[in-house]
Amino acid sequence: MGERGNCETLVHGAGGILGQASQARADAVVVDHGQVVALGVADELRREWRPREEIDAAGLLLLPGLIDAHTHPVFARGRAEEFDWRGQGMDYLEIAARGGGIHASVAALRACDEAELVDKVAAHFRRMLAHGTTTCEAKSGYGLSLEDELKSLRAIRAAAERTGMQAHATCLAGHMIPLEHQERPEHYLDMVCEELLPEVRRQDLARAVDVFIEAGALDLAQARRYLERGRELGFALRVHADQFHDLGGTELAVQLGAESVDHLEVLSDAGLEALALGGRTYAGLLPAVPHFLRQKTDAPARRLLQAGVPYFIATDFNPGSCYTPSLFEAAHFARVRLCLSAAEALHGVTAGAAGSLGLGAHKGRLEPGYDADFLLCDLADVHHFGYGFGDNPVRQVFVGGQRIR
Numbered sequence: 001m002g003e004r005g006n007c008e009t010l011v012h013g014a015g016g017i018l019g020q021a022s023q024a025r026a027d028a029v030v031v032d033h034g035q036v037v038a039l040g041v042a043d044e045l046r047r048e049w050r051p052r053e054e055i056d057a058a059g060l061l062l063l064p065g066l067i068d069a070h071t072h073p074v075f076a077r078g079r080a081e082e083f084d085w086r087g088q089g090m091d092y093l094e095i096a097a098r099g100g101g102i103h104a105s106v107a108a109l110r111a112c113d114e115a116e117l118v119d120k121v122a123a124h125f126r127r128m129l130a131h132g133t134t135t136c137e138a139k140s141g142y143g144l145s146l147e148d149e150l151k152s153l154r155a156i157r158a159a160a161e162r163t164g165m166q167a168h169a170t171c172l173a174g175h176m177i178p179l180e181h182q183e184r185p186e187h188y189l190d191m192v193c194e195e196l197l198p199e200v201r202r203q204d205l206a207r208a209v210d211v212f213i214e215a216g217a218l219d220l221a222q223a224r225r226y227l228e229r230g231r232e233l234g235f236a237l238r239v240h241a242d243q244f245h246d247l248g249g250t251e252l253a254v255q256l257g258a259e260s261v262d263h264l265e266v267l268s269d270a271g272l273e274a275l276a277l278g279g280r281t282y283a284g285l286l287p288a289v290p291h292f293l294r295q296k297t298d299a300p301a302r303r304l305l306q307a308g309v310p311y312f313i314a315t316d317f318n319p320g321s322c323y324t325p326s327l328f329e330a331a332h333f334a335r336v337r338l339c340l341s342a343a344e345a346l347h348g349v350t351a352g353a354a355g356s357l358g359l360g361a362h363k364g365r366l367e368p369g370y371d372a373d374f375l376l377c378d379l380a381d382v383h384h385f386g387y388g389f390g391d392n393p394v395r396q397v398f399v400g401g402q403r404i405r
């Protein structure tokens with residue numbers, strides 16, 4: 001922090017500031033060395049601070065930069081044709097059986113060279129930044145071979161450097177057993193556990209590993225082997241479970257100390273109890289996914305919150321089951337389908353998401369000591385968060401105190 005008195009930036013004239021613990025009236029934020037150093041009323045702050053630059057927020061609402069804690073941005077092309085098939089009545093698993101689904105994305109990614117892939121990921125990151133996402137968790141998982149998973153994780157790193165997105169990579173080699181190993185899935189898991197994950201660790205290409213526990217993806221025993229190996233190598237664990245079938249994935253995630261278990265549309269009472277008793281594993285709520293898949297069932301969000309389970313809301317941005325880069329849309333679906341309040345939805349895409357990624361001490365809030373990642377949004381007040389849809393209220397985006405949009 002600079003010497004008291006001097007600071008880099010004073011943002012003043014905000015219509016309000018969300019994401020701060022104190023309820024005191026504030027319309028201004030002081031930024032120095034990439035961090036928030038003070039909040040308050042501009043006239044009072046000017047008596048204490050001499051900013052080198054002032055930014056007039058012109059009545060816009062100040063929000064912490066949004067954090068998308070579950071995305072799959074490393075893919076070579078969309079799967080829009082499947083959206084039509086679904087309209088004709090096919091479900092997710094029938095589409096996979098027809099050669100669509102994750103295997104189609106794997107084939108496309110393997111055929112895409114690395115430079116082109118970086119361009120595509122960067123384009124997704126720019127779209128997410130334009131919608132106010134300044135930090136994201138980004139998964140591989142469409143490579144499913146040693147080289148193609150490493151290529152995917154390198155693409156996340158390169159695209160983050162190019163765009164300013166604060167990306168935290170997750171290796172999702174446990175997304176599915178690739179087609180060439182369907183007869184002998186243990187051969188794939190041998191490669192992942194003995195070659196890929198150690199190499200990802202050696203090159204420090206990911207902070208977490210993730211697995212999809214589902215019929216047609218990995219079963220519970222395969223997931224346990226993969227996650228235990230990940231944990232042994234020092235990775236944080238994230239889990240996709242209870243999306244279509246209850247295979248006991250949530251209980252496994254809690255037992256292994258996973259930092260999050262995501263989807264939960266068919267979460268059982270036992271799974272909910274395990275989450276509540278464990279108390280540390282975040283419930284990842286992805287409410288735009290059942291909308292996109294025309295599913296009737298939603299995660300039991302109100303019961304999870306009632307039980308005190310920590311939670312976040314994310315987009316699950318991906319080519320097959322949720323094609324949106326916007327956390328404002330995800331928050332809207334959280335309010336409509338999960339019956340969350342505006343404040344609960346905002347928590348889910350800021351402090352809750354930060355907590356699930358181990359970033360809770362410096363991201364997800366606007367408080368002194370937190371990173372100066374913030375948005376100026378055309379929203380009247382907190383009640384408008386997740387209220388409108390099909391509109392982007394983000395007017396300016398700052399990461400580490402620097403305006404990037």
Ligand SMILES: [Zn+2]
Binds near residue numbers: 070072316318
């Ligand atoms: Zn996902």
